[in-house]
Amino acid sequence: MIKETLYYDGACPLCSREMKHLAKLKRDSLDLVDIHQTDITQDMPSKEDLLLNLHLKRGDEWVVGADANVAAWQHTRLGLLWAWLRWPVVRQIVDPVYAFWAKRRYEGLYGASHERTNSHP
Numbered sequence: 001m002i003k004e005t006l007y008y009d010g011a012c013p014l015c016s017r018e019m020k021h022l023a024k025l026k027r028d029s030l031d032l033v034d035i036h037q038t039d040i041t042q043d044m045p046s047k048e049d050l051l052l053n054l055h056l057k058r059g060d061e062w063v064v065g066a067d068a069n070v071a072a073w074q075h076t077r078l079g080l081l082w083a084w085l086r087w088p089v090v091r092q093i094v095d096p097v098y099a100f101w102a103k104r105r106y107e108g109l110y111g112a113s114h115e116r117t118n119s120h121p
Helices: 013-025 047-052 066-073 079-086 088-110
Strands: 004-008 030-034 055-058 061-064
Parallel strands (some): 004 030
């Protein structure tokens, strides 16, 4: 299995709580990285983009949002419990809800007027 890295917002209490739980259950094939504790390089999305949504790095590919969350949990014995969130009908509901929640969480922590720059490479 390819080594993957999940980037999360360590300043978010809910995110940090989930990552502590995930850290206890995950296999060595997944690294968890607090965005605030790492250097953002040019081959990465901007810090703002990383803070707005979960990002999972899989080889040269970036998996974002609910897809990243579900992908990260696949590195645990509980992965199958999360897989249904990617079923086509469920995805149509989950993705907009996640996007809404992620934006509200970001604005609550960093302000609605926080300038977002630079999308994915």
